[in-house]
Amino acid sequence: MRILLRASKALLRERVHHTRLSLHRCSEELYKIHLQLSSSLNATDWDKIEKITYFTSQNVEITARKTQIKKFDKLQNRQHPSDQHLRDRSVVNLTERVLDDATTSVLSKGHNFAIAPRNLPMERIITEVESAIRKLPKDDAAEIREDVSHILRTAKPPKQNLSAAEREALSKLKSDESLIILRADKGNATVLMTRKDYNEKISQLLDDPAYQQLKSNPTTRIERQVKELIKRSSIPQETQRNLIPRAAKPPRLYGLPKIHKEGVPLRPIVSQIETGYLATWGRETDKQTPAGAVALAGSRGGDGGEADLTKGAGVPSSWRRQT
Known part of the structure; x- marks a missing residue:
């Protein structure tokens, strides 16, 4: 379970890194296009295009953000459901x-x-073990006692x-x-x-x-x-x-x-x-x-x-x- 969790986190970090790199490349490409258009168009046309593209990008960003937040909330509720209604029942x-x-x-x-x-209930564990092995052969009982003793010494x-x-x-x-x-x-x-x-x-x-x-x-x-x-x-x-x-x-x-x-x-x-x-x-x-x-x-x-x-x-x- 721990290995699976670590692998999932590593894949998620890689996906985040790849997404950020893609955004950085898009920003550089947009900046180049911005310079080309601003040098080839007159001021009036450039202002209109800039306003149109700006408001369009804002609408796309808002829509995409709402969609992602909705997906995240749905996933979170599925993984960590609210147990209030379960408690009531x-x-x-x-x-x-x-x-x-x-x-x-x-x-x-x-x-x-x-x-x-x-x-750890040491005394209770020892008592229960002794009760369980009292009918076993002496050698088998002694081996079990040794194993239980080793486990109890290292247990937390x-x-x-x-x-x-x-x-x-x-x-x-x-x-x-x-x-x-x-x-x-x-x-x-x-x-x-x-x-x-x-x-x-x-x-x-x-x-x-x-x-x-x-x-x-x-x-x-x-x-x-x-x-x-x-x-x-x-x-x-x-x-x-x-x-x-x-x-x-x-x-x-x-x-x-x-x-x-x-x-x-x-x-x-x-x-x-x-x-x-x-x-x-x-x-x-x-x-x-x-x-x-x-x-x-x-x-x-x-x-x-x-x-x-x-x-x-x-x-x-x-x-x-x-x-």
């Missing part, structure tokens, strides 16, 4: 709060926007992609416990609503008789039963270590606003990310999975349907849907 404010430009700008970036860190933080005003607006949104930020059910928009309204809509969903509140969380008991079933099976030991759930969490319910419907109801989403590895393995090996193990095979919840700004929006884990 990508941010849905369901609160009574008036959003300033910085807040609207940071919300319009969407939930998939990755904020460039000011400092990425270029900042938020302005100071946007960072301040984001900080205020995070610290405001009365607000919640969600992804819209459709339309790829960011929805800002009050936590009170969100909780009321979630409660309305849970009023359905299809749900019941459990007296206690059965996750630990089911996790233990699944672990015993896996160990008693004929599954290879290496595969068993990957299938046995560790620190399992039950699926989590949250809602996505349906901004295209009246009243903006919530679409219930049950997050089961990384809880289906056992079922996936069962489909791949064409074997039946132990009953109740599908929802326990993972060790972490959350499927990216909500951003960090939601600050744990959801319902108590004691609520479960009846089967």
